Amino acid sequence: MKKQGKKIVTVQEAFQVWFEEYVNINTRTNTQKSYRGMIEKHIFPQLGDMEMNKLDARLLQKFINERRKCLKRSSLGKLLAIMRSCFSYAVNPCGFCKSNPAENVWLPRDIEEPGKEIHVFSSTDVAAIEKQYPPGHDYYVALHVCYYTGLRIGEALGLRWQDVDFEKRELTVAGTMLENGLRQSMPKTRSSYRTIPYGTQLQMLLQTEQLRQMDVRQSAGNSRYNKGDYVCCRIGSGKQICAPDFRFFNAWCKKNLGGGSTHSLRHTHATMLLEAGETMDAVSKRLGHSSIAITAKYYSHVTEKGKLRMRATLDNLFPPDNVTG
Structure with missing residues (x-):
């Protein structure tokens, strides 16, 4: 035109x-x-x-x-x-218009951002997941990495053995597995690039899995087994796993647990840390959030519990019987 x-x-x-x-x-x-x-x-x-x-x-x-x-x-x-x-x-540089028409447009102030609704697995739910996806299942390692570290499923699937420091018991999130099966050499955001500590339980699981992969590679004489050197791979073939594969896990959770997904493992991990007394700031950095405000939106249910404990503490310190009119 x-x-x-x-x-x-x-x-x-x-x-x-x-x-x-x-x-x-x-x-x-x-x-x-x-x-x-x-x-x-x-x-x-x-x-x-x-x-x-x-x-x-x-x-x-x-x-x-x-x-x-x-x-x-x-x-x-x-x-x-x-x-x-x-x-x-x-x-600039296109010259389609003389000025930016969105430059002086602002967000309405009457918008209230509610706390994010999340699904957290109970201990009973976790036990059911353990029973359904035991050691030897293709999903086993990835599900436990998410549960024990709070990683996103793409981050867990993109984790390579070179990202795991067994001596320091730390792992570095330096990439993510995309839905198309390609590994992106950067995680979701800049703040998502992080090194986090992990516990003894995951250390034992990872060491066992690394030895298993080495045994399969050697016994089969297949140098191309798990050629990407991924922590999480298919048990038999060593092929990489993609996030869409976990739609079966998500469907199972919905049917048997009333809801939940791989991301619920991340929410469960964070909730457990906060309820155990870890600070919101520490959990925010562990999850790779860009700000503590984002973390607070997701885990406001934990802060509400904290308020209840605070009120109980205040009532113990300042009993109602001491109040005079």
Whole structure:
């Protein structure tokens, strides 16, 4: 479409250019997938056909205000950040518009971000999982790594033996296994890159698994067994495991435990640490969260229990009988 010899660019076309020239080059695969989902679901249906040079801050503010009815504050902030980045690129270097129409758009203040609802496995649930997925099952090692360390399932599957320090009893999260079976050499975010300590129980499990893999490789004379040198691999073939494979575990949890998934192992680990007295800051760093505020949103149920204990302590220190009118 031409106007006075200059091509008119739509919002959808601007996003396509931004993706091709910037996002696909500078962001991780999971980030690209997340961006694409939000853009196609929220931006294109409402703004996709609009001309870039007709966008203004008031129109976009109304759009953001309307989106608050269906998005939480964190998701709405992400949506606005995506628009700001794309439209900034549309200004320079693309020249699709003279100024960034999203620059002066802000999140409504009346949005309350509720605590995140999470599923935590009980001790009975954990025992049932142990029975269903015993040693020798393809899922056994990965499930226990998540349970004992709080790693995301992709991080556990991307863990290599070189990332495990048996002497210090530490493991380093330096990558993640993507859904397509390729290992990404960086974890989910910058803060997700971390080295964390682990206990004796996991030490014994990992040492046993490493010896098992070595025995299989030697007895089969197969130097290509577990060629990626992954901590978690298929017992018989040594092939890598991908997160989508655990859909069977998630379905089993839903059917037999009333809910839960591999991510619930992470939530269970964090909850156990917090209830045992570890600080929110220490747990936040262990989980690889970018800020303690994110951790607090997920584990507000633990802080509520802490408030109850605090009230009980206060009542013991200052008994009601001592109160005078």
